[in-house]
Every structure is written in structure tokens, then in C-alpha cells.
Amino acid sequence: MLEAAFWQWEWPEPQEALDLSQLMKEVRDAKSVMLDGPQGLASIGNHLRACERESGAVGKTPDTMPAKKRPFGGYIRSSIELFSAFHKAEIKVSPDNFIGGVCEVYPGNIWRRLANRVLPRKSTEEGRRARKIILESLGVSKLPRLPTHDENDACVGAVLAAAADNKVHGVRVTGLGSGLVIEEGGTLREGQMVIPEICNGVRNKIEAALRDIPTPTAPKTSSSRQAASDQESLDRATTLRDCLIKRALEGNAQIFTYAGAYKHIFGALNARWSQAYANQVISVAESTAPAELPGLGAVRLDAFIVSKRSGLPSDGHWESANYDREDWERVLGTATIVY
Numbered sequence: 001m002l003e004a005a006f007w008q009w010e011w012p013e014p015q016e017a018l019d020l021s022q023l024m025k026e027v028r029d030a031k032s033v034m035l036d037g038p039q040g041l042a043s044i045g046n047h048l049r050a051c052e053r054e055s056g057a058v059g060k061t062p063d064t065m066p067a068k069k070r071p072f073g074g075y076i077r078s079s080i081e082l083f084s085a086f087h088k089a090e091i092k093v094s095p096d097n098f099i100g101g102v103c104e105v106y107p108g109n110i111w112r113r114l115a116n117r118v119l120p121r122k123s124t125e126e127g128r129r130a131r132k133i134i135l136e137s138l139g140v141s142k143l144p145r146l147p148t149h150d151e152n153d154a155c156v157g158a159v160l161a162a163a164a165d166n167k168v169h170g171v172r173v174t175g176l177g178s179g180l181v182i183e184e185g186g187t188l189r190e191g192q193m194v195i196p197e198i199c200n201g202v203r204n205k206i207e208a209a210l211r212d213i214p215t216p217t218a219p220k221t222s223s224s225r226q227a228a229s230d231q232e233s234l235d236r237a238t239t240l241r242d243c244l245i246k247r248a249l250e251g252n253a254q255i256f257t258y259a260g261a262y263k264h265i266f267g268a269l270n271a272r273w274s275q276a277y278a279n280q281v282i283s284v285a286e287s288t289a290p291a292e293l294p295g296l297g298a299v300r301l302d303a304f305i306v307s308k309r310s311g312l313p314s315d316g317h318w319e320s321a322n323y324d325r326e327d328w329e330r331v332l333g334t335a336t337i338v339y
Contacts (some may be wrong), residue, residue: 037079051177
């Protein structure tokens with residue numbers, strides 16, 4: 001039986017050097033440690049790491065450190081700096097068989113592999129309950145009544161650490177991607193992402209346990225908005241959606257400001273920018289049919305349209321999306337913005 005226990009360590013912002021003194025005893029005593037975040041940069045000349053390409057995790061780690069001001073840029077920097085600090089402290093990063101050091105996991109990918117279906121958003125009550133059900137099906141006990149999404153993610157990483165030590169019935173682990181490369185100056189590049197492989201018996205157990213959890217539906221297009229949209233503009237918007245999904249999968253993700261999207265869909269502006277033009281863009285973007293983007297699920301074009309000021313979709317976008325802002329930032333937060 002696996003017993004869940006939680007504790008927290010944090011630092012205010014990405015730093016040059018990290019004080020790991022509060023962590024070292026815990027890490028050195030553990031058989032395996034799993035961290036949710038990239039362990040290294042992409043190999044030089046690449047927009048993403050091999051493990052991100054193979055897993056369909058389109059949240060990309062570039063070959064240079066992203067700017068802190070970009071969405072998710074601070075997260076990527078913090079994660080790589082943390083792995084680097086462990087390396088400098090002589091803790092193995094991506095050790096053989098994922099035992100005796102620190103390794104990388106991506107909980108979003110793990111949940112999809114374990115559930116073998118789409119789960120409700122992780123921040124919702126149903127999403128939190130679904131993930132707790134999966135953990136209990138894997139033998140985890142002493143979980144909170146309704147774990148937070150952070151607790152669920154931390155726990156599923158710990159389950160993979162236990163599986164690496166052969167302590168989880170019916171679950172083994174393997175790695176995706178290229179092996180870690182440590183350059184002469186200490187820069188970490190690539191590295192494998194740890195994923196689960198489960199036996200049929202465990203898969204059937206999880207599927208049965210999730211039977212009462214509803215499957216989220218794709219965001220719907222509005223028929224009234226579609227009727228109001230010029231068909232030629234809608235066709236261009238749909239083509240743009242497909243192109244942006246393709247670029248994200250290739251590791252060259254792009255997102256558009258409202259003005260950038262307007263020029264692509266409707267042509268050049270003949271007047272000063274106004275909210276009316278922004279409304280036109282959102283109307284046609286929300287009228288595009290949903291298409292699959294790994295990491296987010298079914299998305300319309302509006303998933304790729306952001307505010308020039310924040311680099312994020314509007315507040316209203318999240319009301320109909322089947323993903324959280326954190327998931328969006330992981331997938332598209334480092335995308336190039338087209339103005």
C-alpha cells in the first residue's frame with residue numbers, strides 16, 4: 001500500500017543559485033524523485049526536446065532560456081535551474097532505470113496514459129475527484145477528501161517513482177526521448193520524460209472506477225455566429241487554426257494578437273483599431289470547429305488568439321475551454337506572437 005503525504009518547498013522567483021539545504025535529506029533518502037518540469041534545454045538548433053515531440057506534449061522547451069516575462073517562461077527557467085542545482089550538488093539527473101536521483105515527469109501526459117480517456121479539467125471538482133479515483137485504483141491511500149490539482153499531480157509523480165522501484169502492482173516505467181547531455185559548462189540538454197506502462201488488469205480497474213465520471217464535451221460553435229460569419233472568412237479562420245496546430249506540433253508554435261488575426265482572416269485594416277474589430281475576430285474564431293491539439297484537447301481558433309498586452313486569451317475564453325490557463329501556458333506560453 002502506498003500512503004500519500006504532502007509538504008511544500010518554494011522560492012520566490014528564478015534565481016542564479018538555489019539553496020537546496022531543506023531538500024537534500026529528503027532527496028538523498030528517496031529511492032527516486034520525480035519533478036514536474038523540464039530538466040534541460042533542447043539540443044542546439046531545435047525548438048523542442050525529443051521527449052516533448054514523442055509524447056505530444058506541445059509545451060516546448062527551446063534551446064535557449066526563455067525570457068521570464070513570457071507566459072511559462074519563468075516556469076521553464078525555474079525547473080531547469082532546479083535540475084541544474086541538483087546536478088551541481090552531485091545528485092544524479094535522469095539516473096539509470098530512474099533510480100537514485102531526480103527525474104522528469106509531465107503529469108498531464110501521465111493522466112492521459114492512465115485514464116485512456118479525456119478527464120474533466122484538473123481544477124474542477126469532478127477533475128480532482130477523477131484523478132483521486134485513479135490514484136486509489138493504483139493503491140494510494142490516505143489522500144485528502146478532495147485533493148487539489150497540485151496534490152494530485154505531485155502524487156502521480158510519486159507513484160511513478162514507486163513504480164520505478166517496483167512497488168506498484170501492474171505498473172512499470174519507461175522513458176521517452178533522448179538521454180540527458182551535460183555540456184562542459186554544465187548546461188543540461190534534452191533528457192528523458194518518465195511515463196507509465198500499465199497491465200491490462202490495472203487498466204480495466206481504472207476504467208471501471210471512472211465509469212461515473214462524465215467525459216467532457218468539445219467546445220461548441222455557435223450556429224448564430226456561424227450564420228453571421230462570411231463563409232470565406234470562416235474558411236480562412238479554419239485554415240489558420242489547422243496551420244497553427246501543425247506548427248505547434250512541429251515545435252514552432254505561433255499565436256496571434258486580435259489585430260494579427262484580423263489581418264489574416266479579413267485583410268488589411270482601413271480604419272483605426274476598435275473593439276468592433278476584436279469582436280469580429282472572436283466571432284469567427286469561436287465559429288471554427290474544434291480540432292485536436294495534444295496537451296489541450298479539442299480547440300477552436302480562439303485558443304490561439306491573445307491580448308497584445310498580456311499574451312494570453314481573454315478572461316472569457318476560459319469559461320468555455322476544457323483546459324485551464326496553466327495547461328494553455330504549458331502548451332502555448334512560449335509561442336511566437338504574430339502582431
